[in-house]
Amino acid sequence: MKKILIIGEDNACRSQMAEGWMRYYTRNHAEVVSAGLTKQPVDLHAANSMSNAIIDISRHVSKSIEEVNGEEYDFVLYVFEPASLDGIELKGTPKVIVQPFDKPQQGANAKETDANYARIRDEIENYCFDFAHQYIRKLY
Structure with missing residues (x-):
């Protein structure tokens, strides 16, 4: 099973949204976790916006990169x-994507x-749809 780490600034909004969507589109074909350079509580507007799109991130817990960087990710x-990408040490040789x-x-x-949150969502x-079908679950 592939492992995906999504990194945000404070793991409160965009990275949490991405984790929710990535889990949805990889559907048990990948282990997905998100973390931030720092951690803040999950943004309530982000949780509400995702809920409007059928994804519940209201119970997600914000994590710092230090809490998850002991794992090896694909x-x-x-x-x-x-x-800079130099500040974070990662195990192995993951494919690093800046999006x-x-x-x-x-x-x-x-x-x-x-409307602002919905646009970003x-x-x-x-x-995440494109990523999942390019790297995890190919569409035929």
Whole structure:
């Protein structure tokens, strides 16, 4: 089984969304975990947005990279643009992919905020769908 590590800045929003979508699209064909350079509680707007798209991340727990870097991964996906890839030591030789997504912004009102999160959620979903079918479960 392939192992995927998704790294975000604080493991609160984009990396949690990506973990939810990646688990959904790899469906027991990959072990998926996310972590952050730091850790913050899961963003409630992100959890709500994912729930609107049938994925429940409300029980996800934020993790720091130190909590998961003892494992060997086949893929490491950065969902932000890191200043450098040198600071994180990884076991083995994973395929490292940098695929930054915008940070969802608070809008002038709830409707605008929801739309901002939905846009990022959908971008992440599309990427995870393509990733899963390119590397994990080929479509025939």
